Amino acid sequence: MSRPREFNEDRVLDSIMDTFWKSGYEQTSAQDLVEATKLGRGSLYGAYGSKEKLFKLALTRYKNHSRACAEKLNQKLPVKKCLYDLLHEIALSEIEVSPKRGCLVTNTAVEFSGQNSEINELVRTNLRILKQGIYHALLRGQENGEIDSKLNIIQISLYILSSIQGLRVMAKISTSEDTADLLSLIDNILSVIFKDKNP
Numbered sequence: 001m002s003r004p005r006e007f008n009e010d011r012v013l014d015s016i017m018d019t020f021w022k023s024g025y026e027q028t029s030a031q032d033l034v035e036a037t038k039l040g041r042g043s044l045y046g047a048y049g050s051k052e053k054l055f056k057l058a059l060t061r062y063k064n065h066s067r068a069c070a071e072k073l074n075q076k077l078p079v080k081k082c083l084y085d086l087l088h089e090i091a092l093s094e095i096e097v098s099p100k101r102g103c104l105v106t107n108t109a110v111e112f113s114g115q116n117s118e119i120n121e122l123v124r125t126n127l128r129i130l131k132q133g134i135y136h137a138l139l140r141g142q143e144n145g146e147i148d149s150k151l152n153i154i155q156i157s158l159y160i161l162s163s164i165q166g167l168r169v170m171a172k173i174s175t176s177e178d179t180a181d182l183l184s185l186i187d188n189i190l191s192v193i194f195k196d197k198n199p
Contacts, residue, residue, distance in 0.1 A: 012037045016048075017058040021104040024111050025055050052116075059122035062104050066126045070133025079141035080194050083134075083160070087189065090164060091182040094171045102172035106165050131161045138193070147193055156193060163189045 015036040020028050033054060034041050048054050072089075073082045094100045101107075105126045114120045135157040141147035167185070174182060 007039060007043075012039065012044075013057060013061050016054050017061045017104070020055055020058045021062075021101050021107070022099060024107055025051075026111065052119075056118060056122060059104065059108065059119065059126065063126055063129060066105070066129040067133075070130050073133045073137035079137050079144075079146050080190060082137055083190060083193075084186065087164065087167060087186045088183070091167050091171055091186060092179065095174055095176050095179060100172045103165065103168040106168050127161060127165075130164070131157050134160045141193075151193065159192065160189070 015038075016033060019032055019036040023032065028051075030041060030045075030051065033051075034044060037044055039047075044054075048057060069086060072086050073079075075082055094102065105123050108119065109123050112119050112123075135153060138147060138151075138153040138156055138160075142149050142151070142153060147153070167182070170178075170182060170185070
């Protein structure tokens with residue numbers, strides 16, 4: 001029978017995720033993880049294994065963030081309002097933040113370039129969660145008449161997902177001077193689905 005862990009596992013996993021999120025896989029050292037979790041190296045690696053296993057745990061933990069984004073699209077508000085608010089939050093999330101973290105999933109996709117199949121699948125899982133949230137929001141929009149029933153919402157879900165990932169990259173390299181451009185980009189993204197300009 002394994003001994004119970006003598007630390008707050010949620011706090012430790014959040015610290016692991018935040019550390020990789022800030023620095024990426026290669027740039028995160030064992031000492032960084034030790035300092036972030038406040039666990040000894042032996043305790044940390046004894047509990048969770050290698051650095052790669054810790055990174056996989058971080059991506060698994062990040063699914064909570066992906067679900068939270070998807071759930072924002074399931075509010076009892078007009079679909080366009082839900083989409084606009086999410087895109088607006090993403091676009092402006094890092095304007096005044098330093099250091100800029102971007103999106104852990106996007107950062108990982110770029111860093112690994114699909115070279116690790118298990119990590120690649122965790123990236124895809126996170127993206128599927130958000131894509132499904134987008135799809136169900138668009139479906140709701142078609143059912144209530146907000147969105148043209150002839151539109152292919154499967155393809156539009158992928159378009160919105162790709163736009164979100166692009167916004168996250170743009171937000172990571174933007175400053176307050178770029179705010180107007182980012183907001184204009186959101187309007188252009190939504191214009192593919194909605195003809196009126198007001199969210």
